[in-house]
Amino acid sequence: MAKLYHVPLSPFCRKVRLSLAEKKIECELVEERYWEESPEFLRRNPAGKVPVLKIDGRTMAESGPICEYIEEKYPEPALMPTSPEGRYEVRRLVGWFDDKFHQEVTSKLLYERVNKKVMGRGFPDSGNVKSGARAIKYHLDYMAWLLDHRRWLAGDKMTLADFAAAAHLSALDYISDVDWNRSDVVKDWYAKIKSRPAFRGILSDQVPGFPPPAHYADLDF
C-alpha cells in the first residue's frame, strides 16, 4: 500500500491526497513534523519537505511531479484533459495556486496563524495577515471570472487545477479565512468539489489546538 508523509493542512499534501483518493488508490497517512528535521525523514527527502509519497517501490517528493506521476501511472478517472492546449491550462492554473496564491495568500494567513504556533515560532505578523486577507479577495474574484466562463476552473471537466485550488481554499477554510459570500459561482464550485467522496478525508482532519469551525465539514455551508 502507498504511504504518504504529510501534515494535515498543507495544501501541497492535500492536492496529492485528493488525487490519490479520486483514483481510489489506498494510502496510509503518516503525519510528519518535518520542521523537526528527524534524521529518518531527511533520509527519505533531503529537501526536508512534505509531501513525501512511497508508492510502487519508490519514494517521491514534490507535489507537482507526484501528481503528474499519479496521473500517468493511474490514468482513470482522468484529472487532465487530452489536448496539449487543455493540459497547458491545467498546469498553468496549478502553478497559479501553488506559486502565486501560495505566496500571496496561504503563506500569509495559514502559515502566520497556524504553522508558526505549531512549530513554536512565535506570533502572527499582523502586516502579513492583512496582506493575505487583501490578496485572497482578488484571487476569489479571478476564480469567479474563470467560473463565469467555465464549469470547472480549467474547462468543462474537473481537473488537477480544481484540486490545487480546493487544497489551498480548504486549508484556509479550516481557519475561517475564506469569505464564501464574496461570489456565488465560487461557493457553488466549492460545494460541488466538497461533496465528492475524495474530499472526505480532508474534511475529517483535526489539528490539535485548532478545532475547525462548524461550517468546515458541512456540505451545506
Added chain:
Amino acid sequence: MAKLYHVPLSPFCRKVRLSLAEKKIECELVEERYWEESPEFLRRNPAGKVPVLKIDGRTMAESGPICEYIEEKYPEPALMPTSPEGRYEVRRLVGWFDDKFHQEVTSKLLYERVNKKVMGRGFPDSGNVKSGARAIKYHLDYMAWLLDHRRWLAGDKMTLADFAAAAHLSALDYISDVDWNRSDVVKDWYAKIKSRPAFRGILSDQVPGFPPPAHYADLDF
C-alpha cells in the same frame, strides 16, 4: 512564427529558448523590460513576468507549463523519457533547479549583481551574495553526484532537466559565478550541452553594461 517575450539572462526564458531551439521551432525574440510594467505587456500576462510565448495562436506564460506544452505538441526530438518513473525524475529535477537552486543561488547572485542594477534598484546585498556563493558549491556537488551515476542529469538521455540546470548555470557563468574547476563531471556535462546548436543563441547574448567574460562563449572553456 512563434514570438518569445524574454530577458536574456532569465533562466526561465533560457529554458524555453533551449527547448524551442532543440526542436528547431523558429521563434522571434522580443526583449521585455517586464519590471517597467508596460500596459501592453501586462495585457499579455497579468502576472507581469517573462517568459511569455506566443505560439499556435495562443499566448502562454509560466516556463514549466510552456515546456510541457512544447514537448507534447512538438515531440521530436524528445526531451522527456516515456516511462512515468523517468518523467517523474525529470520533473523533480526541473523543480529542483527552478525552485530550490533559483531561490538559494540564482536569486542571490544574478539578481543581486545584475537585475538590481538593470532595474535601478540599488546595490548588491553582500549577505545575499555570500549566501549564494556558498550554496552553489553544494548544488554543484549534488550535480556531480548525479553525474557520477548517470550520463545526463535525469538518466541516459538529455532531457528538460539538463536544460533547466544549464539555463541557470549559463546565466551565472555570464557573470563568472560558476567555479568549473570544482567538478570534472559537471564541467564535462556543461561542455557537452554548451556545444549543442540549440545553445548558440544563448552564447551570443549581450547585456548592456555587463560584457560577458571571454570563457562564456568559449566551447573549450
